[in-house]
Amino acid sequence: MPSTTFFNLSASKRQRIIDAAVDEFASAPYARAKLDRIVDAAGVSKGSLYQYFDGKADLYRWLLTEYLASKKLAAIGAGAPPAGASVWTVLEHAFLAGVRFAAAEPSLAQLGARFIRDHELEPELAAVAQQHKAMSEAWLSELLTSAQQRHELRSDVDISVAVGFLLHALGEGMLDQLARRLGMSLEALLATPDASARLNDEELLALVRSVTDLFCHGAGA
Amino acid sequence: MPSTTFFNLSASKRQRIIDAAVDEFASAPYARAKLDRIVDAAGVSKGSLYQYFDGKADLYRWLLTEYLASKKLAAIGAGAPPAGASVWTVLEHAFLAGVRFAAAEPSLAQLGARFIRDHELEPELAAVAQQHKAMSEAWLSELLTSAQQRHELRSDVDISVAVGFLLHALGEGMLDQLARRLGMSLEALLATPDASARLNDEELLALVRSVTDLFCHGAGA
Amino acid sequence: MPSTTFFNLSASKRQRIIDAAVDEFASAPYARAKLDRIVDAAGVSKGSLYQYFDGKADLYRWLLTEYLASKKLAAIGAGAPPAGASVWTVLEHAFLAGVRFAAAEPSLAQLGARFIRDHELEPELAAVAQQHKAMSEAWLSELLTSAQQRHELRSDVDISVAVGFLLHALGEGMLDQLARRLGMSLEALLATPDASARLNDEELLALVRSVTDLFCHGAGA
Amino acid sequence: MPSTTFFNLSASKRQRIIDAAVDEFASAPYARAKLDRIVDAAGVSKGSLYQYFDGKADLYRWLLTEYLASKKLAAIGAGAPPAGASVWTVLEHAFLAGVRFAAAEPSLAQLGARFIRDHELEPELAAVAQQHKAMSEAWLSELLTSAQQRHELRSDVDISVAVGFLLHALGEGMLDQLARRLGMSLEALLATPDASARLNDEELLALVRSVTDLFCHGAGA
DNA sequence: GATGAATGAGCGTTCATTCAT
DNA sequence: GATGAATGAACGCTCATTCAT
Numbered sequence: 001m002p003s004t005t006f007f008n009l010s011a012s013k014r015q016r017i018i019d020a021a022v023d024e025f026a027s028a029p030y031a032r033a034k035l036d037r038i039v040d041a042a043g044v045s046k047g048s049l050y051q052y053f054d055g056k057a058d059l060y061r062w063l064l065t066e067y068l069a070s071k072k073l074a075a076i077g078a079g080a081p082p083a084g085a086s087v088w089t090v091l092e093h094a095f096l097a098g099v100r101f102a103a104a105e106p107s108l109a110q111l112g113a114r115f116i117r118d119h120e121l122e123p124e125l126a127a128v129a130q131q132h133k134a135m136s137e138a139w140l141s142e143l144l145t146s147a148q149q150r151h152e153l154r155s156d157v158d159i160s161v162a163v164g165f166l167l168h169a170l171g172e173g174m175l176d177q178l179a180r181r182l183g184m185s186l187e188a189l190l191a192t193p194d195a196s197a198r199l200n201d202e203e204l205l206a207l208v209r210s211v212t213d214l215f216c217h218g219a220g221a
Numbered sequence: 222m223p224s225t226t227f228f229n230l231s232a233s234k235r236q237r238i239i240d241a242a243v244d245e246f247a248s249a250p251y252a253r254a255k256l257d258r259i260v261d262a263a264g265v266s267k268g269s270l271y272q273y274f275d276g277k278a279d280l281y282r283w284l285l286t287e288y289l290a291s292k293k294l295a296a297i298g299a300g301a302p303p304a305g306a307s308v309w310t311v312l313e314h315a316f317l318a319g320v321r322f323a324a325a326e327p328s329l330a331q332l333g334a335r336f337i338r339d340h341e342l343e344p345e346l347a348a349v350a351q352q353h354k355a356m357s358e359a360w361l362s363e364l365l366t367s368a369q370q371r372h373e374l375r376s377d378v379d380i381s382v383a384v385g386f387l388l389h390a391l392g393e394g395m396l397d398q399l400a401r402r403l404g405m406s407l408e409a410l411l412a413t414p415d416a417s418a419r420l421n422d423e424e425l426l427a428l429v430r431s432v433t434d435l436f437c438h439g440a441g442a
Numbered sequence: 443m444p445s446t447t448f449f450n451l452s453a454s455k456r457q458r459i460i461d462a463a464v465d466e467f468a469s470a471p472y473a474r475a476k477l478d479r480i481v482d483a484a485g486v487s488k489g490s491l492y493q494y495f496d497g498k499a500d501l502y503r504w505l506l507t508e509y510l511a512s513k514k515l516a517a518i519g520a521g522a523p524p525a526g527a528s529v530w531t532v533l534e535h536a537f538l539a540g541v542r543f544a545a546a547e548p549s550l551a552q553l554g555a556r557f558i559r560d561h562e563l564e565p566e567l568a569a570v571a572q573q574h575k576a577m578s579e580a581w582l583s584e585l586l587t588s589a590q591q592r593h594e595l596r597s598d599v600d601i602s603v604a605v606g607f608l609l610h611a612l613g614e615g616m617l618d619q620l621a622r623r624l625g626m627s628l629e630a631l632l633a634t635p636d637a638s639a640r641l642n643d644e645e646l647l648a649l650v651r652s653v654t655d656l657f658c659h660g661a662g663a
Numbered sequence: 664m665p666s667t668t669f670f671n672l673s674a675s676k677r678q679r680i681i682d683a684a685v686d687e688f689a690s691a692p693y694a695r696a697k698l699d700r701i702v703d704a705a706g707v708s709k710g711s712l713y714q715y716f717d718g719k720a721d722l723y724r725w726l727l728t729e730y731l732a733s734k735k736l737a738a739i740g741a742g743a744p745p746a747g748a749s750v751w752t753v754l755e756h757a758f759l760a761g762v763r764f765a766a767a768e769p770s771l772a773q774l775g776a777r778f779i780r781d782h783e784l785e786p787e788l789a790a791v792a793q794q795h796k797a798m799s800e801a802w803l804s805e806l807l808t809s810a811q812q813r814h815e816l817r818s819d820v821d822i823s824v825a826v827g828f829l830l831h832a833l834g835e836g837m838l839d840q841l842a843r844r845l846g847m848s849l850e851a852l853l854a855t856p857d858a859s860a861r862l863n864d865e866e867l868l869a870l871v872r873s874v875t876d877l878f879c880h881g882a883g884a
Numbered sequence: 885g886a887t888g889a890a891t892g893a894g895c896g897t898t899c900a901t902t903c904a905t
Numbered sequence: 906g907a908t909g910a911a912t913g914a915a916c917g918c919t920c921a922t923t924c925a926t
Contacts, residue, residue, distance in 0.1 A: 005906070029340040031252050035900065045908045047903085056900065088441075120250055120341055130406060144440075157440045158431035160401045165435060168389045168397075176389075180381050185351065210379035214386065218439030219365075219378045220309075226889065256917065266891050268920080277917065447910065471783055473694055477896065487912050489899080498896065530883075561692040562783055572848065586882075599882045600873035602843050607877065610831045610839075618831075622823045627793060652821035656828065660881030661807075661820045662751075668885070698921065708887045710924085719921065 002062055006052035017042040017052070021063055026110040027191070030060060031120035057122050064115055065128060068108055075101045087147035088212060091166070095208040098174050103196040103204065109175075110190055116171050133167070140166050162215075169211055181207055223283055227273035238263040238273070239288060240328075242280055247331040248412065251281060252341035278343050285336055286349060289329050296322045308368035309433060312387070316429040319395050324417035324425065331411050334396050354388075361387050383436075390432055402428055444504055448494035459484040459494070460509060461549075463501055468552040469633070472502060473562035499564050506557055507570060510550050517543045529589035530654060533608070537650040540616050545638035545646065552632050555617050575609070582608050604657075611653055623649055665725055669715035680705045680715070684726055689773040690854070693723060694783035720785050727778055728791060731771055738764045750810035751875060754829070758871040761837050766859040766867065772838075773853055779834050796830070803829050825878075832874055844870055 006014065020041035024033045035056055039046050053059040081093040102109035121129060140163045147153045153162075178196055179189040181203065189195050199207075227235065241262035245254045256277055260267050274280040302314040323330035342350060361384045368374045374383075390398075399417055400410040402424065410416050420428075448456065462483035466475045477498055481488050495501040523535040544551035563571060582605045589595045595604075611619075620638055621631040623645065631637050641649075669677065683704035687696045698719055702709050716722040744756040765772035784792060803826045810816045816825075832840075841859055842852040844866065852858050862870075 008906095031250075031341060046901090046910095047908050048906080050901075051906070114340070117338060118340060120252060126408065130408065151442055153440050154438070154442050157435065161398060161428075161431045161435050162440050164394055164397050164401065165386065165390075168394060169386075173385055173389060176385050177382060180385065187347070187351070210382045214378065214382050214439070216439045216441035217375070218435065218437045218441075219374050219383050220437035221372050221375050229889085255915090257915090267918085268891050269889070271918065271920095272889070450910085471694075473783060476894090478894090488897085489912050490910070492897070492899095493910070559780060561777070561781060562694060568850070572850070593884050595882050596880070596884050599877065603840060603870075603873045603877050604882050606836055606839050606843065607828065607832075610836060611828075615827055615831060618827050619824060622827065629789065629793065649824075652824045656820065656824050656881065658881045658883035659817070660877070660879045661816050661825050662879035663814055663817050671885095709889095709922090710887050711885080713922075714885070 002052050021059055022107050022111055026107045029118050029120050057125055061128055068112055087152045092212055099204045106194050106196055113175050137163055223273050242284055243328050243332055247328045250339050250341050289333055292329055308373045313433050320425045327417050337392050444494050463505055464549050464553055468549045471560050471562050510554055513550055529594045534654050541646045548638050558613050579605055665715050684722055685770050685774055689770045692781050692783050720788055724791055731775055750815045755875055762867045769857055769859055776838050800826055
């Protein structure tokens, strides 16, 4: 949790710190991200950073649970699906919001992607990751269950298997597919912040449709 | 590459070292795995370990590319699908072999799972990981393409999206689903080597069928 | 290159570190010089040393190429030979400056002497050593060639042999001769920082004259 | 001192060990020479080497003080100057023997050269080096003193300076000059065992004459 | 006598965190 | 509140030597 001191900072200085931290945590896994690089890039002293945050883990946690989440919400909220929309519409909206956010805010999206994949987390941070995953799972589980009740989904579909599929598809799988579309490896994509910008909105939509189509109709002839 | 010294060791000692290394690398990502813990658990001196392997990376690489691979091959080879089998049979066999291996050799399966997800790898090891992924992708891509030509798959399915789905489902997703069936988190499963043993073969088969069913028919009503 | 941190240190602390490092590198060849001994003698932590310098090699390089060089320049600059001086005058000045420096700053002179002789250098440091030698050789070669053209040297003298002689005489040979005059072995001289102070300036001059005399007239009857 | 066991070895095995050790100690300074490489090259076990010699230092010492010395003696003894020869003849013989030995037995010559220059020696070995140097100095000192009495040398030449010159010229300086003639650095020469073979006997003689000429007549016009 | 596996002290280096100024 | 110098535990790795077989 940042101290009040942090919020009393001038907006520009605060943003400089945030940007430096986002860049660092986006370009290296947690264990390899260096506070030294962050303070250098932000132009603040190490002591100051420790007055704003309780340490490396605290900074990282805040970035993910507060900053990234709020940005994501803002970006996604704009295009929320109409209430009562079918599960397919909801999923398509979610996918589109995801790929659009990745294309618009590559560093932040990378940060989120790293978080999902990162294994180097302190136990404390791992708990945050698990909680995050649990929430997504709960949301998907409810979405699919109610869809099944509305007969939008086959009654004999294994919900937990479907949740697993979508969880991946909305998270790491999305970046994986983006990378594939761009003809680059996932690693290369993570190292190239604005690569996603090369895809225009139509291409993003086509990608999303391919995924939802597979999920809806399966691959069988 | 282990030195010949390593293979001249008594089988029990060699196995002690392998087990200690597998446990360590399975329970912590590469960067956090400590040689000290391995030598302590194995009851050998640090110097000895360095006479067997060229270093941490060498030990890890051997464990993955030689030891794990050979164990996996032995486990999977037994139940290879008949030649000319349909894509569904092939996939089902692959899935079953995977979950059975995970249930039979949980530590090794964990090791493999970590490897796929690990971000902290030395460049050299990262190359091994990418190569491994590329091979899996190529195999799946060919499998699906020829199936499509045989009209076992819909002609308008996006192969690369389908490959992405299967890649995940056969790798990390498999452990994820196993964890879900056992009612535990993936992390808990990774920390509980013999948890998978609680599922009997019928349950494993049911799990596999749920996944292939989703892939074949989709979730749509 | 030392960090700015190093130069922000109090002069006394900085000097303590320099002295400790000079002593260590002067009393043991590079490969056997221990950072532990330096930090102990300087009374700083190992981590601090690493904030000042990039490592052992960096500290050593700076000591030689910056610190020693600047001290030497200061010491030698005072008594530069007049422009247009004969080769004999130039050489005598160079020798005198050398022996006086060795007598005045024995530890530093030892450091330089070790550097010239040391075989255990990292490739990077070895390059510095070779460059240093090449510069000295070029300077001497030019000095002797132009002297030959001015007929201060015999026309049939083999310049490269003469350069070899002077290179040694101005470097390691100088300490060797100093040791001989003091009736001790070179090793003993290197281990006794202020032994050189026992020779007064007249004796130093006599030593220099003996060397230049041999070089000028030869030993033949 | 090698154990009697060593001398009971078959000549071929003994020579294999010697050659491997010479090669290793010739191609790296003492501290960087590895026993592992020697036993590998010689095809003997490490334990055996420790039964022949008391350790690394013992092997090195024997190689220098017994083996190299005897080989040198054999090579030089053949062309000893006639009794009662002038100092110039004696020196020329000594120089020629030296350069010829270097050209004929490059590895051994390198070993000797390394020994003279090496700073990484154990105290015990350093004593051997000092003793060796002292003997050479004594021989030269006596040679020059008696020559001076016979008026072959100027009466006012500083013997100790002249000894210093010759000591260098006959040792490291010789290799230095050889390297210069071959157009390579000393380091390159040490790394290229048979480079010296490129100079024919006439060229070697010319080199020797250049040096003795400088020593006899000086460089002055 | 020969073997080669075992040893362990010791090295240079890293980096999140602390705290005096 | 801001600074940045100080810290030190911990890591991967080396290699001459020992000693049971």
